[in-house]
Amino acid sequence: MALDAYWASRTSLIAEERSLRRDTAYIANLTESEKKAEETIRKIRATEAKTIWSVEHEEIPALFPGMEFLTARKLIEETQLFKILRKMPKGGLLHAHFDATVDTEVLFRIALKHPAIHVRVSGPLAADTASRPLPEFRALPVSQFGIAADIASSDYVGGTWIPLREARDRCSLGSEVFDDWVIGSMRINPTEAYKTHNSVTKIWQKFLSTFMVSKGLILFRPVYEEYVYEFLRSSIEDGIMYVEARINFRFKCLQRTMIGDDGEDNVDHAQWVEIFGQVTDRIMQELKEQGREDEFYGARIIYTAVRFISKKELEWYLEDCIALKQKFPHIIAGFDLVGDENVQHPLIYYAEPLLRFKERTKELGLDIPFIFHAGETLGDGDHVDQNLFDAILLGTKRIGHGFSMAKHPLLMKICRERGIPLEVCPISNEILRLTSSMPMHPLPIFFNNGVPIALSSDDPAVFGNLILSYDYYQVLVSSEVSGLITLAVTARDSIQFSTLEDSEKQELLQIWERRWKAFVEEICTLTP
Numbered sequence: 001m002a003l004d005a006y007w008a009s010r011t012s013l014i015a016e017e018r019s020l021r022r023d024t025a026y027i028a029n030l031t032e033s034e035k036k037a038e039e040t041i042r043k044i045r046a047t048e049a050k051t052i053w054s055v056e057h058e059e060i061p062a063l064f065p066g067m068e069f070l071t072a073r074k075l076i077e078e079t080q081l082f083k084i085l086r087k088m089p090k091g092g093l094l095h096a097h098f099d100a101t102v103d104t105e106v107l108f109r110i111a112l113k114h115p116a117i118h119v120r121v122s123g124p125l126a127a128d129t130a131s132r133p134l135p136e137f138r139a140l141p142v143s144q145f146g147i148a149a150d151i152a153s154s155d156y157v158g159g160t161w162i163p164l165r166e167a168r169d170r171c172s173l174g175s176e177v178f179d180d181w182v183i184g185s186m187r188i189n190p191t192e193a194y195k196t197h198n199s200v201t202k203i204w205q206k207f208l209s210t211f212m213v214s215k216g217l218i219l220f221r222p223v224y225e226e227y228v229y230e231f232l233r234s235s236i237e238d239g240i241m242y243v244e245a246r247i248n249f250r251f252k253c254l255q256r257t258m259i260g261d262d263g264e265d266n267v268d269h270a271q272w273v274e275i276f277g278q279v280t281d282r283i284m285q286e287l288k289e290q291g292r293e294d295e296f297y298g299a300r301i302i303y304t305a306v307r308f309i310s311k312k313e314l315e316w317y318l319e320d321c322i323a324l325k326q327k328f329p330h331i332i333a334g335f336d337l338v339g340d341e342n343v344q345h346p347l348i349y350y351a352e353p354l355l356r357f358k359e360r361t362k363e364l365g366l367d368i369p370f371i372f373h374a375g376e377t378l379g380d381g382d383h384v385d386q387n388l389f390d391a392i393l394l395g396t397k398r399i400g401h402g403f404s405m406a407k408h409p410l411l412m413k414i415c416r417e418r419g420i421p422l423e424v425c426p427i428s429n430e431i432l433r434l435t436s437s438m439p440m441h442p443l444p445i446f447f448n449n450g451v452p453i454a455l456s457s458d459d460p461a462v463f464g465n466l467i468l469s470y471d472y473y474q475v476l477v478s479s480e481v482s483g484l485i486t487l488a489v490t491a492r493d494s495i496q497f498s499t500l501e502d503s504e505k506q507e508l509l510q511i512w513e514r515r516w517k518a519f520v521e522e523i524c525t526l527t528p
Ligand SMILES: O=c1[nH]cnc2c1ncn2[C@@H]1O[C@H](CO)[C@@H](O)[C@H]1O
Pocket: 097, 098, 099, 208, 211, 246, 247, 248, 306, 338, 339, 340, 341, 373, 376, 428, 458, 459
C-alpha cells in the first residue's frame, strides 16, 4: 500500500537523521528500567505542560515551558519533574566561574562573621532604590579598622570605611534595606534582566558590576576558604560529582592578590590553589567518614585571565599558570580567557603568545589544555563569532558556551568527529539575553548534529540557578526529542570530556552508573 511505504520511508528518514545524535546509541540499548523511567518522565512532562505551564496564573501573564527563568523559578520548583531532577547524578560541572558559585546570601553571612571586613560607598545610602551606588568591601588590618557609623546618614562622608557588621546594625534605613542593597548588588533580578537591562550590552554592565562587589568579600583568605567549602558542599548536594572551576587570577602589577588574615595584601596565587586543594581534600575526607565517598570525585581549577589584557600581560599570566601547574599538577586543569567577547580582544589577537605557550608546555612536558570561551554572541561572521574558528585551530579541548556554533555546519561536524564538547549554559544565555527563552535556544541544533554537550550553570550566584537541576529542567521541558536519557548522556559526557586521566574517567563513570541505576529504579516506583 502506498501509505504503508510512505510511513516506512518517513520512519527511516527520521531515524537516519536521529542517528547523528549522541543519545541514539544509548537509546538502542536501554534496560527495561531505563525504558520505564524515560516513559514516566515523558508522561510527567506532558502532564505538567498542561497543568502548570498552560494555565492562567495570577502574577505571571504568560506561561510556557522553558520561559524566562527568573520569572518561572518558583513554579519550576513546584513541579514534580524538577524534584526528580534534583536527585539525578549529574557527573561533572565543567563550566562555572568560581567567584559566582556560592549563594550571595550565604557569602554575605560568611562575611558578617569577620570583623576585619569593611564597607564603603561613594555617598550616603539613599532611600530611593534607583539611586543607590554599589557597595565596596575590603578586609583591613586591625590598625586601620574604621568606626561604627550610619552609612545612610547625610553625615556619612563618601569613601569612609565602616566595619560591615556595624554598618548593617546602624543603618538608619534598616538592616533589611541594607541587606537588600548588598545582596541585590551581587545578583541580577528579573526587572533588570527583562526590563531595565534587556539587551546583551546592558545586562553585561550589570553582570560585571556584581563581580566588582563580590570580589571584596571573596578575596579575603578566611572567606575564600569558606567559599570553596560552600561551593563544593552545595555542588555535592546537587548531585555534582566532580568540578572544574574557572578561577580568575590577578596580574601582579594590580597589587591586589588576596588579603591575608592580618588584613594585608599578601596571599599569592600558589596559596589560592593550595587552599582550594586543601578544602577539596577536607571535604572528601568528611564524605569518606560518612560513608559517602561515591558522591564526590574531586575538584580542579581552570586558570583564567580576562581578555582585556595586553599580549605582554598574557605572557605573564601564562608563565604564572605554568608555575602553578608545576607545583599543583593535579589541580590545574587548563587555561582560558574570559570576559565579554563582544567588546574585548578576540582570540586571534593573542595567537602569538598562545602558540608559544603550546610549544613551551610541550617542551616542559606539561599538559595544560586550552578550554576556551568562544561564540558567546549573537554575531554571525563577525570577529566574535570567529573566535570559534580560532578556538578550534588553537586546539581547544572544549568550548565554553559556543552559542553561535549553530551557524557553523563544518565546525559542528568537527566537534562531533574530534570530540570537542560545548559547555552549554542555558540559563546564563537566557539571562545574558542571547535568547529570550529556552525554546529559542540553539541547544537542540547541537544535540541533533551530534555535538557533545556538557550542561553547566556558569555564574549561579548571579543568575540564581544555584543548582544545576534548574538548567537540566529548562532543557528537558523545551524539546520533544530530548528526554531523561539525553540528560544522562550529557552527564556521562561531562565525565568523558573532563581533564581527568582515562583510568580516573573509567572509575568515575562506574560510580556514576551505580548512582544512575539507583536513580532510575526510584523513578520506576513513581506513578506518573
Ligand atoms: O558567561 C561568561 N562569559 C565570559 N566571561 C564570563 C562569563 N561569566 C563570568 N565571566 C567572567 O569571569 C569573571 C569572573 O571570574 C568575570 O569578571 C567575567 O569577566
